[in-house]
Each structure stands twice: as structure tokens, then as C-alpha cells.
Amino acid sequence: MDPSRKRAIRLTVALTAALLLASALIYTSFSAGREELTASQLLRTAQPGQSYILAGTVVNGSVQQAGSALLFRVRDPKLHVSVPVRYTGEVPDPFHAGRGVLVTVQRQGTQFIGEENSLTTKCPSKYQAASGAE
Amino acid sequence: MEFLIILAVLALVVLFVTRPFWRPDSDRAVAPKDVAELEAARDAKYREIRDAELDVRTGKLSQEDFEAIDRTLRAEAIEILHALDDARGRVNGAARERLPSERR
Amino acid sequence: MAVVGRALLILGLLTCAYGIGVSVYGARSGRREWVDSGRRSVYALAALMVCAFAILDVAFLRNDFSYNLVASASSTTTPTLFKAAAIWSTQAGSLLLWIMLLSLWSSLVLFLSRNKVREIAPYATAVLLGFCGFFTTLTVFVHSAHPFATSATPPTEGAGLDPLLRHVTMMVHPPMLYSGYTMLTIPFAFAVGALISRRTGAEWIQVTRRFALAAWLCLGIGIMLGARWSYTELGWGGYWAWDPVENAALMPWLLATAFIHSIMIQEKRGMLKTWNVSLILGTGTMAIVGTFLVRSGILSSIHAFVSNGTLNWAFVALIAAMVVVSIGLVIWRRDQLRSEARLDSLLSREAVFLFQNLVLVALALVIFWVTFFPLISQAITGTQVSVGPPAFRPFVVPLALILVLLSGIGPIIAWRRVTLENLRRSFVFPAAAALATLAVLLLAVGSGASAFAFAMFGCGAFVLAAVAQEFWRGTRARRAMSHEPAPLAFAQLVRRNRRRYGGYVVHAGLAVLLIGVAASTSFQHSRYATLMPGQSTKLDGYTVRYVKPTVAATPARLSLGAVLAVSKGGHPVATLNTRHELYPSQDPSLGPIGRFFNGSDESRIGLTSGFTRDVWTVVNPSLQPLQGLIMQGDRLFTRLERDTMPRVVGLPLAKANAALAPLWQARDRAIAELVARYVNHPWPVTFLMIVSPLVMWLWIGALIVVAGALIALWPIPTLAWLRARSAAYAGRLAREPA
Numbered sequence: 016m017d018p019s020r021k022r023a024i025r026l027t028v029a030l031t032a033a034l035l036l037a038s039a040l041i042y043t044s045f046s047a048g049r050e051e052l053t054a055s056q057l058l059r060t061a062q063p064g065q066s067y068i069l070a071g072t073v074v075n076g077s078v079q080q081a082g083s084a085l086l087f088r089v090r091d092p093k094l095h096v097s098v099p100v101r102y103t104g105e106v107p108d109p110f111h112a113g114r115g116v117l118v119t120v121q122r123q124g125t126q127f128i129g130e131e132n133s134l135t136t137k138c139p140s141k142y143q144a145a146s147g148a149e
Numbered sequence: 150m151e152f153l154i155i156l157a158v159l160a161l162v163v164l165f166v167t168r169p170f171w172r173p174d175s176d177r178a179v180a181p182k183d184v185a186e187l188e189a190a191r192d193a194k195y196r197e198i199r200d201a202e203l204d205v206r207t208g209k210l211s212q213e214d215f216e217a218i219d220r221t222l223r224a225e226a227i228e229i230l231h232a233l234d235d236a237r238g239r240v241n242g243a244a245r246e247r248l249p250s251e252r253r
Numbered sequence: 254m255a256v257v258g259r260a261l262l263i264l265g266l267l268t269c270a271y272g273i274g275v276s277v278y279g280a281r282s283g284r285r286e287w288v289d290s291g292r293r294s295v296y297a298l299a300a301l302m303v304c305a306f307a308i309l310d311v312a313f314l315r316n317d318f319s320y321n322l323v324a325s326a327s328s329t330t331t332p333t334l335f336k337a338a339a340i341w342s343t344q345a346g347s348l349l350l351w352i353m354l355l356s357l358w359s360s361l362v363l364f365l366s367r368n369k370v371r372e373i374a375p376y377a378t379a380v381l382l383g384f385c386g387f388f389t390t391l392t393v394f395v396h397s398a399h400p401f402a403t404s405a406t407p408p409t410e411g412a413g414l415d416p417l418l419r420h421v422t423m424m425v426h427p428p429m430l431y432s433g434y435t436m437l438t439i440p441f442a443f444a445v446g447a448l449i450s451r452r453t454g455a456e457w458i459q460v461t462r463r464f465a466l467a468a469w470l471c472l473g474i475g476i477m478l479g480a481r482w483s484y485t486e487l488g489w490g491g492y493w494a495w496d497p498v499e500n501a502a503l504m505p506w507l508l509a510t511a512f513i514h515s516i517m518i519q520e521k522r523g524m525l526k527t528w529n530v531s532l533i534l535g536t537g538t539m540a541i542v543g544t545f546l547v548r549s550g551i552l553s554s555i556h557a558f559v560s561n562g563t564l565n566w567a568f569v570a571l572i573a574a575m576v577v578v579s580i581g582l583v584i585w586r587r588d589q590l591r592s593e594a595r596l597d598s599l600l601s602r603e604a605v606f607l608f609q610n611l612v613l614v615a616l617a618l619v620i621f622w623v624t625f626f627p628l629i630s631q632a633i634t635g636t637q638v639s640v641g642p643p644a645f646r647p648f649v650v651p652l653a654l655i656l657v658l659l660s661g662i663g664p665i666i667a668w669r670r671v672t673l674e675n676l677r678r679s680f681v682f683p684a685a686a687a688l689a690t691l692a693v694l695l696l697a698v699g700s701g702a703s704a705f706a707f708a709m710f711g712c713g714a715f716v717l718a719a720v721a722q723e724f725w726r727g728t729r730a731r732r733a734m735s736h737e738p739a740p741l742a743f744a745q746l747v748r749r750n751r752r753r754y755g756g757y758v759v760h761a762g763l764a765v766l767l768i769g770v771a772a773s774t775s776f777q778h779s780r781y782a783t784l785m786p787g788q789s790t791k792l793d794g795y796t797v798r799y800v801k802p803t804v805a806a807t808p809a810r811l812s813l814g815a816v817l818a819v820s821k822g823g824h825p826v827a828t829l830n831t832r833h834e835l836y837p838s839q840d841p842s843l844g845p846i847g848r849f850f851n852g853s854d855e856s857r858i859g860l861t862s863g864f865t866r867d868v869w870t871v872v873n874p875s876l877q878p879l880q881g882l883i884m885q886g887d888r889l890f891t892r893l894e895r896d897t898m899p900r901v902v903g904l905p906l907a908k909a910n911a912a913l914a915p916l917w918q919a920r921d922r923a924i925a926e927l928v929a930r931y932v933n934h935p936w937p938v939t940f941l942m943i944v945s946p947l948v949m950w951l952w953i954g955a956l957i958v959v960a961g962a963l964i965a966l967w968p969i970p971t972l973a974w975l976r977a978r979s980a981a982y983a984g985r986l987a988r989e990p991a
Contacts, residue, residue, distance in 0.1 A: 018595065029611065036648070040619060043647060044626050048638035051627070056636075068639050076842060078851065080877050105781070105873065105941065108488045108856050109417060117639065155260040158304075162264060162297045166271065169289035185369055189456045193520045200521075200668060203750065206730035207723065209667040211675050218669050 051117065054091040054098045061122040066130065069098065069120050075112045089116065102129030109136040184240060187233040194226045254308050255320060258401040261305040262393050265352070268298045269386035273379045280375035280450070288375045292363045295378060298385055299356035306340075306353045309400050313340055319407040322346055322400055328413035330809045338424035339414045344548060344564075345392060345400040347427060351544070352388045354428070355381070355435040358464065362439050366460045373457050376446030377439075384438050387571055395563050416836050416855035420486050426478040430502055433472030434540040437505060439464040440512070441537025444530045448582040453530070453589040455520045462516060463966060465533070469509040470962040476502050477955040488856035488871040490779065490943040492951065495642045500624045501543035504617045508536040511613040514606045521668065522603065523593030527583065528610070530590065534579035539617070541572055546624075598670040605666055609659045612652055619648045650705050654712055657767055660760040661716035664723050679722070686718030687711045698776075709771035716764035720757045727754070747964065755965025759958050766954025772947035773867075779943040786935050793944040795868060796820050802935045803832065806925040808917075811835040811849060813931050815872045815938065817859060829859030831872045831940075844887030845894060849924055850876055867948040874938040879927055886923055890916075 051070035052060070061067055069089055074097050077088035083103055090097035100120060110116065119133035201222060205215035272294025279287030309322065313336045318324040326339045326346070340346035359381040366374055391398045417423075440461040447457040479499060480492040493499060512532045518525050545568040583590070596603055622629070623644050630638035665679040691711045724743070727750070731742040747754045778793035789798035796819070803814040814832025818825065838852030859870040876883075897916055901909040 033615075036615060036619075040622055040648060043644055044623060044640055045630070045638070047644050048626065048630065048640040051637045051639045070637070070639070076840075080875070080880055082877055083875060105489075108486075108854065111853060151254065151256045151260075154257050155264075158257075158261065158301070159264060162268060162301070165297050166268070166290050166293045168293065169286040185371070186452065186454050186456050189459050190454065192459075193455055197521050197668070199750075200753070203727065203730070203753075204667040206733070207726035209665065209671065209675060209679055211672050214667075214670065214672060214675075 053093075054089055055094045055096045057098055057120070057122075057127070058096065061120075061127070063122045066119050066121055068117055069100070069127065070115070070117050071097075072115050073110070073112045078112050087112075089118070098127055099125070100127050100129050102134055104129070104132035104134065106134060107136045110134065111136070183236045184233065187229055187236055191226065191229045191233060194222060194229055198222050198226065254312070255401040255403045258305050258308045259393075259399075261301045261308070262389060262401070265298050265301045265305070266386060266389045266393055268294050268301065269382045269389060272298070272382040273386065276375040276378040276382070280372070280379075285371075288371075288378075291375060291378045291382075292367065295356060295359045295363055295382060295385075298382070299353070299360045302349070302353040302356050305400070306349055309346060309349065310337060310340055313337065316411070317407075318409070318411050319403045321402045321404055324404065324408050324411045326412065326414055328411040331411075331414050332419070334424065335414050335419050339418075341427045341431075342414060342418050342423075343400075345398045345402075347431070347548070348388055348392050348398050349400045350428065351431050351435065352385055352392070354431050355385055355388070355438065358432070358436050358439060359385070359442075362443075362461065362464055370443070370446075370452070370456055370460050372450040372452050373443055373446035373460075376449045377442040380442035380445050381438065384442075387567070391564060391567060395567070398564060410839075412839060413836070416834065416853050417486060419855075420482055422478040422482040422486075426475050426482065429471045429475035429478060433468045433470075433475055433502070433509075434505070434544055436464045436468030436471065437509060437540040438537050439468075440533045441540075444533045444537075445578070445582060448530060448586045448589075451586065451589050453526055453586065455523070458516045458520060458529070462513070462520075463968075465509060465513050465516070466962065466966055469506065469513055470959065470966070472502055472506045472509065473955070473958060473962075476506060477952070481952065484869075484948070485858050485860065486856070488858070488873070488941070490869050490871070490941060490945075492948075495620075495623075495645050497624050498547050500620050501546040504620055504624075505536055505539040505543055507613050507617040507620070508532060508539055511610040511617075512536055515610050518603050518606055524596070524603070525607070526590040526592060527587065531579075531583055532610070532614075534575075534583070538572060538575045538579065539621075541568070541575060545569075545572065600666070600673070600676060601670050602663060602666050602668045605659055605663045609656065609663065612656050612659065616649065616652045616656070619652070620645065653767065654705075654708050657709065657712040657716060657764060660763060661712065661719040664757050664760060665719045682722050683715045683718040687715040690714035703771075703775035706771040706775035709767055713764040713768040713771075717761055720761040720764075723757055724754070751967055752965050755961045755963070755967075758961030758964060760961075762954045762957030762959075762961055764954070765950050765957060769947045769950030769954055772950070773945040777943060777945045779941065781939055781941055783937045783939045785937050790942070792942050794821055795826065795944060797868075797870070797940075797942055799938075799940070800828075802932050802938070803830070804928050804932050805832075806921075806928045808921055809836070811924070811928055812857075813872070813874045813928065814857070815859075815940070817870060817940070819861065819868050827861035827868060829861060829868070829870050830857075831859030831870050832857040833872055833874055844883070845890040845920060846883050846886035846924060846927070850879070850883055862949055864949050866944060866946045869943040869945065871941050872938055873941070874931065875936070878934075878936045879930065882927055882930075886927065890920055890923070893919075 049068050051068045054069070054071050057067060057069055071089035071091060074088040074090050077086075077097075079086045081101075085102045085106060086099065087102070088097040088099050100118060102118060114136050117135045119130040120127035121130070122128075198219065201210065201215060201218050204210040205212065210218070272291045275287045275294070276291030279285065279289075279291055309320070311317075312320045312323050313327050314333065316323065316327065316329050316336075322340070322343050322345055326343045327336050331339065341350045359378075363374065363378060363381075370377075392400060396402070440458075443457045443461045447453050476499070479502070483494070484490070484492040512529065515525050515529055515532060519529050545565070549565045549568060596607070598604065623640055626640050626644070627637040630636065661683060665683065666676065688711075691707060691714075694707060694710055724746075727746045728739060728743045731737065731746045732739060735742060735745070737745065780790070780792055782790040782797070784790065784799040786799050786801050789796050791797070798818045798820075800816040800818050803812070803816060805812040805814075812832045812834045814830060817829040817831065819827045819829060834855045834857060835850055836853045836855070838848045840848060840852075843851045856871045856873070859872075861868045893916055897913065901912045904912065
């Protein structure tokens with residue numbers, strides 16, 4: 016076979032494989048992903064009985080133990096709004112007031128109940144400047 | 150005290166980085182660019198020849214394939230060596246045209 | 254000395270600017286003294302940064318809390334070893350470490366190449382100084398990145414090092430990662446220099462190849478240390494979570510893996526020039542992206558971008574500049590990047606390397622896409638979409654399997670071309686080993702187990718058998734020539750072919766490591782159990798009994814733990830000690846007693862490791878039974894402090910401390926009695942228990958990879974090199990036509 020034809024075939028095969036991979040990647044990302052909501056979005060849109068991923072920072076001084084449950088507030092990154100969360104289950108070691116967390120919650124009245132063992136503290140950026148330093 | 154330390158460091162740095170201007174390394178052996186590139190190509194070609202020899206000894210290459218590849222590699226090596234000789238010849242010729250004290 | 258430190262940084266920045274100018278001028282004018290001066294600028298910068306780093310480290314060791322950095326990350330109670338390493342737990346300190354390492358590695362490469370690559374080196378010098386200048390600018394002009402900021406009223410005690418970072422691996426992990434990142438900028442810089450100067454042959458690769466390999470090794474060590482820390486320090490029992498911070502190091506490592514393979518093709522065949530420069534430019538850029546990702550918090554901390562505005566925008570600008578310049582250079586010099594040869598056959602090592610490169614790049618792109626997907630989705634849809642580990646697996650698993658298989662095929666296939674007959678002969682043993690392994694496992698484990706695990710075991714067995722075959726055949730061939738005893742022939746074989754056999758050892762190590770990953774993820778058993786002392790639970794054939802609670806209390810730390818006895822079939826296996834440690838907070842609003850229970854905490858894992866399985870456990874005691882007493886204690890001691898403070902106001906510090914000492918002692922006694930209730934009146938505590946097979950294979954595999962990389966990196970002795978050259982010359986004379 017003519018070498019340039021061979022190269023054209025190889026290039027076509029490679030590009031097709033790349034296109035398939037990219038399409039699968041995009042499809043999986045959008046279909047498997049779940050929206051993270053901030054505190055303000057949650058207050059606005061959360062319906063009782065549905066699960067949402069709440070993303071935000073734990074408010075300083077808000078962490079309390081109440082029986083086997085952990086109570087804390089998660090604040091919105093931009094607005095001065097926070098929501099109370101009542102959570103039971105495994106608490107990750109890095110969990111701390113002032114750290115970013117993700118927790119799956121359901122609305123119950125004015126409170127949000129965290130699903131058991133759904134709390135994750137994102138690996139804290141050790142280099143984040145203290146608030147107000149910038 | 151700290152000011153003196155800073156001044157001393159500044160002086161040291163300035164002296165150090167400007168040294169080539171007031172005391173150049175005139176007699177350092179530096180291969181001309183073509184020669185250096187050809188030497189790199191030659192070394193790579195020798196490694197290829199050795200790799201092919203190891204491949205045939207370990208059974209990855211048939212004797213027939215090895216002989217064909219070895220012929221090709223040695224021919225490529227000879228070309229590089231010729232080019233290297235030419236490049237070195239040009240360098241030596243240019244050096245002979247300069248004053249004897251400037252030769253490496 | 255903080256003033257001296259600041260001055261050293263400013264001097265460093267000026268040196269960078271000077272060095273860039275003289276290097277570029279020297280390159281354009283061909284005047285060697287200007288180029289030499291540029292190179293010396295790098296040496297001078299390295300010396301300045303080492304001095305600056307030393308000043309800061311001494312401040313940490315001396316507990317000089319007038320330095321803001323020392324006050325924020327260290328304390329008088331921090332162990333000395335951790336104090337010395339605490340410098341890089343901070344933004345500013347880690348940036349200083351970055352600059353120091355980059356200047357040191359740059360000095361080394363420029364020193365080693367001072368008589369070579371004369372056209373390329375000045376541009377490379379300018380690029381390296383450019384990077385140094387960028388980071389130095391941040392430390393000089395960005396407040397939160399300034400390592401020598403001081404306070405006029407220093408505290409008497411520092412905040413201390415985050416307890417999670419008080420781990421030996423965390424002392425080595427950042428320097429390894431930064432060494433990897435900084436060494437990747439070296440081939441990047443030389444690639445830029447090669448493109449600008451039109452010297453796109455193999456010369457720049459020969460000069461930088463070892464640095465690329467060393468960077469790959471250091472990044473790999475850093476990644477494995479991070480995995481080890483995660484497994485033994487964080488209380489979740491895993492070693493890899495596809496966290497953005499983890500992926501930040503993995504992506505450049507994958508691209509560097511592709512690069513160190515594909516440059517072999519350029520060295521041998523003059524092929525893939527465009528691919529190689531593009532790859533290393535992308536790898537260097539990804540190293541900066543990784544550095545940015547870890548310290549910006551754009552993905553780790555939700556929306557932290559805003560709080561680190563100046564720093565983040567500076568990094569974004571640098572990354573954008575690198576991308577634009579890289580693409581521009583490749584397009585501008587595309588004529589110099591034409592291949593000198595073509596691929597002879599798909600049945601060749603070149604083809605395997607090329608395919609492996611594509612898989613590695615695909616892996617890196619997949620990880621990049623999923624890691625940054627929250628930001629991508631926000632840009633497209635306006636909301637951040639969270640994708641966790643499940644999004645990685647459908648892509649990473651098959652790509653990893655293909656990669657492992659290729660790492661076994663590569664060693665047994667020859668360069669240029671190979672006949673089907675030779676291929677068959679080389680494949681028989683490894684394929685048989687893979688099939689035999691699968692057959693044995695199917696009989697032992699059954700067909701219901703994870704298909705991924707089986708596939709990885711089979712591929713791993715293929716690789717190990719292929720590598721063993723290569724060593725066997727090579728030793729046999731050498732013995733046939735030299736008649737040496739087998740051990741000596743083996744040693745000489747490796748010594749004379751370090752790159753090749755070092756690489757084979759790396760492949761074997763990778764196979765062992767990934768077998769460990771497959772087994773420990775697919776056959777892991779875990780459960781939560783809430784137990785009282787004396788109670789037991791079962792997990793994967795093991796009986797775990799909660800023997801007794803343990804407690805320890807000092808002003809620096811409280812510890813609530815447990816002793817567990819692990820047995821199997823009635824026979825004792827191990828005794829595990831696990832504890833939950835509480836470090837006091839400095840926040841007075843938490844209460845004089847409460848702050849000791851509501852500060853940072855850390856888990857100490859109970860672990861028994863074996864060649865075939867690990868038993869891992871962590872305790873998470875609830876503090877709820879103590880809450881009432883803690884609150885009572887807070888009220889009592891708040892009142893006592895309020896009554897005592899007026900008496901000590903105005904007293905000299907020493908007298909004030911002496912007057913308050915009985916109060917603190919009473920407080921410490923109260924806390925000790927509080928925590929003693931955990932032992933004297935124990936309550937049910939929750940344990941997470943995990944039994945994982947073959948976790949040890951990860952660490953063993955990593956060590957094998959390191960050993961292989963060191964073999965490949967080790968320089969050839971000069972005498973042997975000269976002998977090889979002269980022998981080749983003799984060969985030439987024998988073969989050249991008259």
C-alpha cells in the first residue's frame with residue numbers, strides 16, 4: 016500500500032478514536048455529574064424530599080455536637096447567607112470550621128438534614144490566604 | 150549591620166556575574182555547533198547499533214532482519230562520521246588561519 | 254534578618270532581570286562573555302535563594318514568631334523535625350522553596366551543559382530565569398506570598414503546624430513534588446531554546462533527558478508519598494481519591510512518562526520532533542498548572558479564587574503566555590521539525606511507543622477534563638457540577654489496562670521491525686504466564702469477581718513474565734559471549750545497558766503496583782462497627798475485639814483511643830492501637846475547656862500490614878457524653894478567669910504567668926479527669942474497619958519503580974564510554990570501503 020495512504024488511514028483511525036473518547040467523556044461528565052448548590056441557591060430552590068449537594072464553607076463557631084448528630088452552618092461564598100445542617104455519620108479528619116465541604120442534604124422545614132456518611136471535606140488548600148489578607 | 154550584609158551580598162553578586170567581562174575563559178574547549186550536533190547523532194547511532202546487536206542476541210530480531218538493519222545503521226553511522234570529519238576539518242582549517250596563540 | 258531576607262528576594266529579582274537580558278543579548282550577538290554572565294546569574298540566584306531559605310528556616314527553628322509565617326505554621330511545641338519542614342506548609346514558604354529548587358536545578362543543568370548546546374543554552378537560561386523571576390515577583394510584591402513579613406507585636410506562641418501535616422511523609426512529599434515540577438521546566442526551557450535557535454535535532458534532548466527522567470522520578474515519589482500519607486494519616490482508609498490536588502501531580506507525571514519514551518524515538522530515528530516538542534511544552538505547562546491548582550484553591554476550596562485574586566490571576570496569565578508561546582513556536586518552526594524517517598512497521602517498538610504515548614496523553618486529558626469539569630460546567634451552564642471518582646473509572650480503567658499491556662509488549666519487541674515468527678517466540682512465555690495466572694485466579698476466587706481486577710492481574714503477569722524473559726535472555730546472551738558466571742553476567746548486562754534494563758525494572762514495578770491497586774480496590778471489605786469494650790465484630794473472616802479504651806492528656810494534645818485484638822480462626826493475628834487526637838484551638842470563644850475539644854483533630858490509624866493483606870482501623874469516639882461536663886467546665890473556668898485577671902493586670906509577664914499558673918494547672922487537671930471518663934466510664938465508640946488484600950504491593954511496586962529509575966539515571970562511567978566510542982571507531986575502520 017502507498018505509504019501516504021497508510022498514514023492517512025492511521026490518522027483517520029486515531030482521530031476517530033479521539034473523537035469517540037471525547038464524546039464519551041463529555042456525555043459521562045454531564046450525565047454523571049450532580050449540581051452543587053450554594054447556600055443561597057439551596058434556600059431558593061430546594062424542595063422537601065429531594066437530595067442536593069450543598070457546597071460551601073463551614074461557618075466559624077457554628078460546629079456543635081447534639082447527641083450523635085453534628086450541627087453546623089454552611090455559608091454561601093458570595094452572599095451573607097448560611098444554612099443550618101444536621102448531619103450524622105462519618106466526619107472526615109480535615110473537617111473544620113472555615114473549610115470547604117460538600118454534603119448531600121434534604122430539606123426539612125428550615126433545616127437541612129445531611130445524608131449519612133455523605134460529608135466530604137475537600138482536601139484543604141494549605142496555601143489559601145486567611146480571609147481578608149488579599 | 151543588616152545594611153552591611155546586604156551591601157556585601159550585592160557586591161559579591163555583581164562581581165560574580167560580571168566576571169566574564171573582565172576575566173573571560175578564553176581557553177575553554179567548546180565544540181562548534183555543527184560538530185556538537187553530529188557528535189550527538191553519532192553517539193545515538195552507536196547506541197542503536199548496540200541495541201540491534203543485543204536484540205539479535207536475545208532473539209527479538211531474526212539474523213536476516215538484523216543484518217539488514219545493521220547494514221542500514223552502519224551506513225548511517227558512516228555518513229555521520231564523514232560529516233563529522235568534514236565539520237572538524239572546517240573548524241581546524243579556520244583555526245589554522247587564526248594566530249597560533251588563539252588555537253585551542 | 255527579615256530585612257536581609259527581603260533584600261535577598263529583591264536582589265534575586267534583579268538578578269533574574271539582568272540574566273534574561275544578557276542571555277538574550279549574548280545569544281543574538283554571539284558574544285560568549287554575555288552568555289557566560291547570564292549563566293552566572295543563575296548560579297548567583299541559586300546562592301541568594303539558598304541564603305533566603307536558610308534565614309527563614311532558622312527563624313522557624315528558633316521560634317521567632319515575629320515572622321508572620323512562623324507564627325502561623327509553627328509553635329514552641331512543634332517537634333524540631335516538623336519545624337524545619339513547616340516552612341513549605343505555607344503559601345509563601347512553598348513559593349520560596351519552588352524558586353530555590355528551580356534555581357538549583359537550573360544551575361546544575363547549565364553547569365553540565367556549559368560546553369554544549371551553545372546556541373540553545375542562552376535562550377534556555379532566559380526562560381528558566383523568566384520562571385524564577387515570575388515566582389520571585391510574587392514573593393516580593395504579593396503580600397500573602399511574602400515570606401519575610403513580620404509583626405511589630407509578635408505573639409508568644411504560634412498557631413502550630415496542622416496536625417494532619419505532622420507526618421514524616423509530609424516532610425518529603427512537597428520537596429519531591431516541587432523538584433519534579435521545577436525539573437520539568439528544564440526540558441521545557443531547552444525545547445523553547447531549540448525552537449528559537451532552530452537546533453531541533455537530538456542535542457537538546459541529550460542534555461535534558463536525565464532531568465526529564467529525574468523529574469518523573471521525583472514526581473512519582475511525591476505522588477506515592479502522598480498516597481501513603483492519605484492511607485496512614487487520613488481516616489478514610491484509602492490512598493487515592495481523585496482529588497484535584499492529587500490529579501495536579503498525576504497529569505504532568507503521565508505526560509512526562511510519554512515524553513521520556515518518545516524522545517528515544519527522536520534520538521534513534523529523528524522522528525516525532527513535532528510531537529516531542531509539543532509534548533514537553535505541554536508537560537512544562539501542566540507542571541505550572543499543577544502548581545497553580547494546589548495553591549489557588551479554585552477546585553479544592555469552593556470559590557476560593559476570589560480570595561486569592563492577585564496570585565491566581567498572575568498564574569493564569571503565566572499559563573496563558575506559556576500556551577500561546579508554545580503553540581506559536583511550534584507553528585513558526587514547523588519546517589525544522591520535519592521527521593527524518595518514517596515508521597517502518599506497526600510491528601515495531603516505535604509503533605508501540607507511539608501508541609503508548611497516545612494512551613498516556615489520553616489519560617492525562619481525561620483526568621484534566623474531569624478535574625476541571627466543575628469550572629468547565631460553570632462556564633457553560635452557570636452552575637458548578639460535581640463529578641466524583643465514578644466519572645474517572647469508565648475511562649481510566651481501560652486506558653490503564655492498555656498501558657500495562659503495552660509496558661509488557663514494548664520490551665519484547667525490537668526497534669524498526671520484527672517478523673511474526675520472532676514476535677511469536679517472544680510472546681509465548683509472557684502470554685502463557687498471563688493465561689496461567691488467570692486460570693489459577695479463576696479457580697481460587699471464582700468467576701464472580703471483578704473483571705477489571707482479573708484483567709489487571711493477567712496484564713500484570715504478562716509484564717512480569719516479559720521482563721523476566723528479557724533479563725533471562727540478555728544474561729544468557731552475555732554468558733555466551735563472555736563465559737562469565739550468571740550473576741556476573743547479569744550485573745554486567747545491566748551495567749552496560751542501564752537505560753534499557755532500568756526501564757524494564759520500572760515496568761515490572763509498575764505492574765506490581767497496579768496489581769496491588771486492582772486487588773485492594775476490588776476485593777476490599779469494610780464496615781462500621783459501634784462497640785463497647787469487650788465486644789467484637791467480624792469482617793472478612795477476621796474477628797476484631799475491642800479490648801480496652803486508652804486515653805492521654807497533655808496541654809498540647811488530648812488522645813482518645815482503643816486497643817483492638819484481631820484474630821482469625823481463633824489464632825491471634827495482630828493487636829491494633831488506634832486513637833483520635835484533639836489539638837487545642839487558640840479561639841477563646843470556644844471556652845477555656847471547650848477549645849481543647851473543638852480544635853483540630855487527627856486520626857492515628859491502627860494498621861497491620863502484610864504481604865497478602867492489610868487490616869486497617871480507625872476509631873471515631875463521640876464527645877457527646879462529655880458535652881455537659883465540658884460546658885460546666887467552661888462556665889466555671891470562665892468565672893475563675895474573670896475573677897483572677899484583674900489581679901494580674903499590670904504585673905510583669907513572668908509574675909503574671911506565675912499568678913495564673915495555679916489556674917492553668919487546675920484547668921489541665923479538670924481536662925485530664927474529663928477525658929479519664931472515657932476509660933473509667935466507657936461508652937460505645939464507632940470504628941471503621943477495612944481488610945484490603947495486596948496493599949503492600951503498591952509500596953513494593955513503587956520501590957521497584959524507584960530502583961529502576963535510579964538504574965536508568967545512573968551515569969555511564971567515563972572509561973566505559975570512551976572504550977565504547979573507540980571500539981565503534983575501530984568497527985568503522987573495519988567496515989568502511991577502501
